[in-house]
Amino acid sequence: MTKDSFIKYLNGNCTEKEFAQFLTWIKEESLTTSGKRLVKEVWDEFEPEARLVERSKYNRILDKIHHQININQHSNQPVIRRFPDRTRIMSVITRVAAILLLPVLSLLIYTIHSERNQYGENSNDLEVQAPAGFRMNIELGDGTQVWLNNGSKLRYPYRFAGKTRKVFLTGEAYFKVAQDKKVPFIVETNNMDVIATGTTFNVSAYPGEDIVETTLVEGKVILYDKARNREIKDLSPSECLKFHSEKNKYTLESGEIIEKYIGWKDGLLVFKNDSIADIARKLEQWYGVDVKIKDDNVKEFTYTATFYDETLSQVLELMSLPSPVSYKLTPLKKLADGTFSRQNVIIALKK
Numbered sequence: 001m002t003k004d005s006f007i008k009y010l011n012g013n014c015t016e017k018e019f020a021q022f023l024t025w026i027k028e029e030s031l032t033t034s035g036k037r038l039v040k041e042v043w044d045e046f047e048p049e050a051r052l053v054e055r056s057k058y059n060r061i062l063d064k065i066h067h068q069i070n071i072n073q074h075s076n077q078p079v080i081r082r083f084p085d086r087t088r089i090m091s092v093i094t095r096v097a098a099i100l101l102l103p104v105l106s107l108l109i110y111t112i113h114s115e116r117n118q119y120g121e122n123s124n125d126l127e128v129q130a131p132a133g134f135r136m137n138i139e140l141g142d143g144t145q146v147w148l149n150n151g152s153k154l155r156y157p158y159r160f161a162g163k164t165r166k167v168f169l170t171g172e173a174y175f176k177v178a179q180d181k182k183v184p185f186i187v188e189t190n191n192m193d194v195i196a197t198g199t200t201f202n203v204s205a206y207p208g209e210d211i212v213e214t215t216l217v218e219g220k221v222i223l224y225d226k227a228r229n230r231e232i233k234d235l236s237p238s239e240c241l242k243f244h245s246e247k248n249k250y251t252l253e254s255g256e257i258i259e260k261y262i263g264w265k266d267g268l269l270v271f272k273n274d275s276i277a278d279i280a281r282k283l284e285q286w287y288g289v290d291v292k293i294k295d296d297n298v299k300e301f302t303y304t305a306t307f308y309d310e311t312l313s314q315v316l317e318l319m320s321l322p323s324p325v326s327y328k329l330t331p332l333k334k335l336a337d338g339t340f341s342r343q344n345v346i347i348a349l350k351k
Helices: 003-010 018-027 033-050 055-068 086-091 097-113 258-266 276-287 298-300 312-320
Strands: 125-129 136-141 144-149 153-157 165-176 185-188 192-196 200-205 209-216 223-227 228-234 239-244 249-254 268-275 290-293 302-308 323-328 343-350
Touching: 003 018, 003 033, 144 153, 165 258, 192 200, 192 209, 200 258, 209 223, 209 258, 223 239, 228 239, 228 249, 258 268, 268 276, 276 290, 276 298, 276 302, 276 312, 276 343, 290 298, 298 343, 302 312, 312 323
Parallel strands: 165 185, 290 343
Antiparallel strands: 125 153, 136 144, 144 165, 153 165, 165 200, 185 192, 192 223, 200 209, 209 239, 223 228, 239 249, 268 302, 323 343
């Protein structure tokens, strides 16, 4: 692998054969000393120019790029799926913007080399993760469409084989399952499995949280308690089940709730009579921050609102206007390794 070939990939100009060679390099050489040196050389070449471009511009372009990336399993290796407007989209990605594809490279390397968890011991498994602050759309080998919320991970095989189609989810994802009544599609989480044949649904199973949420848009799913080896319930469209694994109980919502639970796929942050405690949890997931509620009385307030791609500051400001609630954002702190700490949000009563 040469630097010129690497840059050709970043600019989206490589052929199918060259892309296959690139994937082979990722598998066999990317983590070697020479491989790491090559990545650093490419970064050093682009990074000075990248600093001159506003972060907001990068984010918009990167969001488009992530939505163009699909893992196609009709071969033994993932390939970038080509859309009808690919030429138009790639034409606006200049040499400077090519640096934005480096997270994509990191994603591919992470996919090949990441440690296997309790589900994925098979070396043929893939794991993809939506970068923080971005949503990602992928297509599985059976034609199933999956949207990953920011920071969420999905582990799945190159090809589905056997009597089931199993994937493992950490975080949140929206599934539009390709129909196959003979081979059920199973979404595994740490506490619960969602079983479907061909249907559309959303699953939220973030690490460190006891609650797993499943919202059915159309079709039918069966929810299964893994720890107790029993069926919990089968859902009907427009129902959301919240399973509390430690308490071994669930709550069920129905009616006009779909937008609230799947709006994130289209950039919508939706609250419907939600408490501050629930909103705090959603803000932590959505923006990657830590929210602290200073006054217990604040937890009693509820909100109904819809936000579309607003910043954290904008959401908090709009929430504080009609209520006696105030907020404070702490500045980011740079750590010794060059990264930044998570931002803290403090919510309290107005004085």
